[in-house]
Amino acid sequence: MNKVAPGVLASLVIGVSIGFFLGIASTKAGRSFILDIVEDERKAEVSQPNKVVRESFTLQYPSNWKIAIDDEDYDPDHMFSIESPGSAFVMFVIGPGETEPENNLQAQIQQFTKLMTSPSIERFKNYGRLSGKGAILKGKILGIRITTKVFAFHQDDLTIITVQQYPDEDMKHVQEGFALIESSFLLFKKEKKDTQDKPGKSTGN
Secondary structure, three states: OOOOOOOHHHHHHHHHHHHHHHHHOOOHHHHHHHHHHHHOOOOOOOOOOEEEEOOOEEEEEOOOOEEOOOOOOOEOOOEEEEEOOOOOEEEEEEEEOOOOHHHHHHHHHHHHHHHOEEEEEEEEEEEOOEEEEEEEEEEEEOOEEEEEEEEEEEEOOEEEEEEEEEEHHHHHHHHHHHHHHHHHOEEOOOOOHHHOOOOOOOOOO
């Protein structure tokens, strides 16, 4: 399996997750647009969630959220975003290779701190069942208070980066949706050929 060059996955996440804001940041109309989509937010519907099952992972997400299949970089196994009806989203990048989680996290922090106004940074270690390197950044983008939660992890020759972002005033609407996605995200363990059952060895009933 091909290895991912250090920083490649991190760069992909940075480009997709903040490119939207960078593209409109310099215009007054851009700020108005952001305010409009913030006001469109609705409470996450988690009672009958949608489910994703792929070769390396599974997760659930609110029934009124959607996977952004029209994104240019959309790949159901390696790179995708789940979006709320407003402006909240969580993005997953999953690729072959084991790059250092701390390096990937620092790359994200450096870029988001350039975009946010004087952000606070709080570190954490766990995303659902995964243990890695994470940071919660709180600051303003276009004058709107935004929270960005970044997490980096690797396991079984896979590197995973997640970016979760929402306007702070929408937290009450989206927190259950993010909690559902995080708690349900499960990586399937990679089977190793040298652990397969051998002739003459009982496997039980």
